[in-house]
Amino acid sequence: MKNPIENLNKVFESRIRLGVMSALMVNEEMNFNDLKQLLEVTDGNLATHLNMLEENSYIKVHKGFIGKKTNTTYSVTKAGEKSFKNHLNALEKMIHNIE
Amino acid sequence: MKNPIENLNKVFESRIRLGVMSALMVNEEMNFNDLKQLLEVTDGNLATHLNMLEENSYIKVHKGFIGKKTNTTYSVTKAGEKSFKNHLNALEKMIHNIE
DNA sequence: TTATTAACTTTGTATTACAAAGTACTTTTT
DNA sequence: AAAAAGTACTTTGTAATACAAAGTTAATAA
Numbered sequence: 001m002k003n004p005i006e007n008l009n010k011v012f013e014s015r016i017r018l019g020v021m022s023a024l025m026v027n028e029e030m031n032f033n034d035l036k037q038l039l040e041v042t043d044g045n046l047a048t049h050l051n052m053l054e055e056n057s058y059i060k061v062h063k064g065f066i067g068k069k070t071n072t073t074y075s076v077t078k079a080g081e082k083s084f085k086n087h088l089n090a091l092e093k094m095i096h097n098i099e
Numbered sequence: 100m101k102n103p104i105e106n107l108n109k110v111f112e113s114r115i116r117l118g119v120m121s122a123l124m125v126n127e128e129m130n131f132n133d134l135k136q137l138l139e140v141t142d143g144n145l146a147t148h149l150n151m152l153e154e155n156s157y158i159k160v161h162k163g164f165i166g167k168k169t170n171t172t173y174s175v176t177k178a179g180e181k182s183f184k185n186h187l188n189a190l191e192k193m194i195h196n197i198e
Numbered sequence: 199t200t201a202t203t204a205a206c207t208t209t210g211t212a213t214t215a216c217a218a219a220g221t222a223c224t225t226t227t228t
Numbered sequence: 229a230a231a232a233a234g235t236a237c238t239t240t241g242t243a244a245t246a247c248a249a250a251g252t253t254a255a256t257a258a
Contacts, residue, residue, distance in 0.1 A: 171206090
């Protein structure tokens with residue numbers, strides 16, 4: 001038997017970062033508030049996780065406006081997409097080994 | 100869009116506990132050393148994670164012998180199986196939403 | 199009798215998670 | 229014009245986790 005977790009990515013161990021990535025894979029881009037409401041987290045907590053994803057270059061931030069209101073959006077980078085898919089693959093292998 | 104992480108189980112957020120459960124779903128029972136080698140973790144670390152799984156009644160411990168040598172084995176409980184499958188389902192839904 | 203193995207527990211440190219409050223800037227409401 | 233509210237944070241503080249390393253106990257093998 002082979003180590004079932006060796007290809008899992010530490011960064012995606014967190015439920016919230018998993019949720020952010022998952023949402024951004026489906027949505028192209030989302031802003032702070034949408035993510036906050038979707039994942040039901042506090043500002044500070046979300047900001048921390050977004051920071052960690054950005055520091056790993058898995059997402060990128062775009063500060064813009066809607067009319068005159070600030071609107072910060074987040075989207076996955078190429079690297080983020082690659083790493084996340086890799087992680088999902090590892091999860092899938094683990095799951096299929098079981099079912 | 101619905102919160103993609105609301106059905107994920109906090110206990111299974113950890114890579115190592117995920118690995119333990121995954122191994123025990125496939126193997127019926129495994130002992131301390133087999134798990135340790137499979138998951139490539141230190142004694143203390145593994146013991147802690149096994150404890151947490153046991154406290155949640157997701158695994159049960161059986162202290163036995165092979166000949167005269169002690170042999171502690173671990174296996175998933177019904178509750179553990181149910182909760183873990185639930186978690187995997189939530190993961191699968193998340194993944195399929197993406198791919 | 200010394201060394202080794204199994205399965206831990208204890209100790210200590212570093213990292214992480216999270217909530218809550220604070221901040222800066224703008225916009226809407228009164 | 230003043231007050232309230234919204235956006236997107238940062239800061240602060242605390243509690244929980246993760247993990248390695250060393251210590252422990254009891255048995256067995258050399």
